Amino acid sequence: MSSSLTIPEKCGVILLPDTVLFPHGAIPLHIFEPRYRKMLEEALEGDCLFCVGNLMGDEEDGLAEAAAKVGTIGLIRASRESEEGTSNLLLHGVFRVHFDEWLEEKPYPYAAIRPLLNTTLTAAEEADYISRLRAAVHRALKNFPAEVTERVNSTLDQAGHSTIMADAVAQQFIHDPADRQKLLETGEVRRRLDFLIKFLENAGA
Secondary structure, eight states, rough: OOOOOOSSSSSEEEETTTTOOOOTTTEEHHHHHHHHHHHHHHHTTTEEEEEEEEEOOGGGOOOOHHHHHHEEEEEEEEEEETTTOEEEEEEEEEEEEEEEEESSOOOSSEEEEEEEOOOOOHHHHHHHHHHHHHHHHHHHTTHHHHHHHHHHHHHHHHHHHHHHHHHHHHHHHHHHHHHHHHHHOOOOHHHHHHHHHHHHHHOOO
């Protein structure tokens, strides 16, 4: 996350079923509902931030029950509005956030949020996990075209840090919504890395 980017205390949230965005990942979105068009308009007029939340129940039951407790705040990287008022945009994940309270201040889902901090690793753990994760990725991609392997390795090279690598790998390789949500909610970096390494080793077996 850029040091110049401040996470707000309140933020709009787009709630989508089976949808989990990881920090450092990206998701294309088509904004067409009037409430989310208003949310996008206000975000573009302000800090260009809004959250993605996993809708796991019926909104009529209340957002505290319907939405997952943890989502990701994202930064709008590009947005194009059509003549009909709908928009296509690319949202870049920035930080895990906890939805502390759902507020009635806006016509769209709007929550009091707080960032969730990652645990830290020792230098030796960091080096070991990076080595093991990259080896697991390499094995999982052994039957893929060379250009795919090169693209993934380039992403990992740019990530540099194990926590960023873990989120980048999760964004690319984990497709089950329940597993994605579980990883998003796991603050312990070691547990995230252990899960990913085991998953990739099984995939490459």
